[in-house]
Amino acid sequence: MNSIQATIRNLETKKQLNSLRKKGGVPAVIYGGKEKNQNISLSKKEVKLLIEKENFLSNVISLKIDGKDHNVLPREISYDVVSDEPIHLDFLRIVKGSKISLDIPVKFINSEKSPGLKRGGVLNIVRRTVELRCPTENIPNELVVDLENLDIGSSIKISSIKLPENTNPTIQGRDFVIATVAAPTVIKEPEKPAEETAEAGTEGAEGTTETQATEGSSEKSPDESKAKEGDKKAKDGDKKEPEKAPAQKK
Numbered sequence: 584m585n586s587i588q589a590t591i592r593n594l595e596t597k598k599q600l601n602s603l604r605k606k607g608g609v610p611a612v613i614y615g616g617k618e619k620n621q622n623i624s625l626s627k628k629e630v631k632l633l634i635e636k637e638n639f640l641s642n643v644i645s646l647k648i649d650g651k652d653h654n655v656l657p658r659e660i661s662y663d664v665v666s667d668e669p670i671h672l673d674f675l676r677i678v679k680g681s682k683i684s685l686d687i688p689v690k691f692i693n694s695e696k697s698p699g700l701k702r703g704g705v706l707n708i709v710r711r712t713v714e715l716r717c718p719t720e721n722i723p724n725e726l727v728v729d730l731e732n733l734d735i736g737s738s739i740k741i742s743s744i745k746l747p748e749n750t751n752p753t754i755q756g757r758d759f760v761i762a763t764v765a766a767p768t769v770i771k772e773p774e775k776p777a778e779e780t781a782e783a784g785t786e787g788a789e790g791t792t793e794t795q796a797t798e799g800s801s802e803k804s805p806d807e808s809k810a811k812e813g814d815k816k817a818k819d820g821d822k823k824e825p826e827k828a829p830a831q832k833k
Contacts (some may be wrong), residue, residue, distance in 0.1 A: 584642075584643055584645050584654075584720060585636065585642065585644050585645070586644070586645040586646075586647060586652075587625060587626075587629050587630070587633060587634055587644060587645075587646060587647070588625075588626070588629070588646075588647050589611070589623040589624065589625050589646045589647065589648050590612075590623060590624050590648070590811075591621070591622070591623060591648065592610060592622040592623050592624040592651070593622070594610070594622075594624075595622075603624055604627075604670060606624065607627050607628065608624045608625065608626065609624065609625045609626070609627045609630050609669055609670065609671065609672060609675070610622070610623075610624055610670075610671055611623050611624065611625055611671065611672040611674060612657055612672075612673055612674070612811075613646070613674045613675075613676050614673065614674070614675065614676065615675045615676035615677075615678060615681075616676045616678040616681075617678075618676065621648075623646070623648060625672070627668065627669065630672065631668075631669065633657075634660065634669065637663045637688075638688055638724060638725065639657060640657050640658070640660075640685075641655075641656075641685050641686065641687055641688070641722065641724070642657075642722075643655070643656055643677060643719075643722060644656070644657060644674070644807075646674070648660055653676065654676075654677040654760075655674035655675060655676055655677060656674065656675045656677060656683070656685075656719065656722070657672060657674055657717070658673045658674065658675045658676075659672070659673040660672055660673075664668065675719075677719045677720060678719060679719070679720050680713075680718070680720075681718070681719050682716055682718055682719065682749075683715060683716070683717065683722070684714055684715070684716050684753055685714065685715060685717065685720050685722060686712040686713070686714050687712060687713055687714075687715050687722075687723055687725060687726055688711065688712050688725050688726070689708075689710060689711055689712060689713060689725065689726045689728060689761060689762075690726065690727050690728065691706065691708075691728045691730055691762070692727060692728070692729055692730065693729050693730050693731040694706065694730050696729040696730065696731040696732070697731065697732070697733045697734075697764065698732065698733070698734045699734040699735040699736070699737060700730065700733075700764065701765040702735065703749075703767040704734075704735040704763045704764045704765060704766060704767060705764070705766075705767060705768065706762060706763075706764060706765075707728070707762060707763045707764070707765045708761075708762045709759075709760050709761055709762055709763070710759075710761050710762070713726055713741065713752055714752065714754070715746070715750050715751065715752055715753065715755040715763070716750065716751050716752075716753055717747060717749070717750040717751075718749050718750070721747050721749070721750070722752065723746075723747050726744050726746075727744070728743075728744060728761060728762065728796075733764050734764065735764055735765070735766050736763075736764065736766075737763065737764045738760050738762070738763045738764075739760070739761045739762045739763070740758045740759065740760055740761060741754075741758060741759055741761060742758045744761065772824060809831050825830065
């Protein structure tokens with residue numbers, strides 16, 4: 584359980600709260616149970632360290648106030664729209680015997696021991712968190728899903744996950760799916776035998792040789808082209824009509 588130092592806060596006006604934030608403090612409030620709401624302030628540095636930790640909003644925190652420990656659950660964080668710094672926190676007081684609904688993260692283990700994933704299958708995660716109704720004094724940090732021995736086509740449902748005592752999913756009436764091991768989306772074609780590949784290469788080489796020979800025979804040298812062009816001009820000269828002799832005078 585994480586622990587953080589807090590002090591009682593008597594500041595109420597907006598100006599006073601802004602002054603507290605400029606000095607490196609974060610105003611917060613504790614509510615819930617039969618006790619009155621309690622205004623407190625925290626160190627921004629310690630708050631930021633807590634927020635960076637995994638599953639901050641579903642982990643119970645111990646607030647040390649005037650030498651006493653108060654177990655609380657973070658419920659809401661407000662951030663500055665410009666600096667993105669935390670400017671206010673709400674904590675729910677943990678009262679023994681009460682229950683709360685929380686989104687608990689799902690953790691998958693032993694993926695290397697899944698036959699389906701080894702054969703190229705894909706873990707299709709349907710729910711990364713599950714909302715549970717659980718006692719405030721016994722909140723699970725995470726739900727663990729064991730992928731060992733799961734083959735392609737297997738599905739993990741909420742009934743296959745062991746939940747803490749007196750803890751139930753908020754979705755009732757159906758055994759909903761958490762994740763499945765699906766078939767691979769891309770199937771690799773089998774490689775061709777070496778003999779077929781060699782034959783295909785030989786046929787391709789022969790075809791290329793024949794094509795090059797045909798193309799080479801159709802090319803003409805510059806001397807041949809000039810000779811043919813001269814023959815054509817000579818033939819064209821033969822086709823010209825003879826000039827008429829001038830008419831004799833009578």
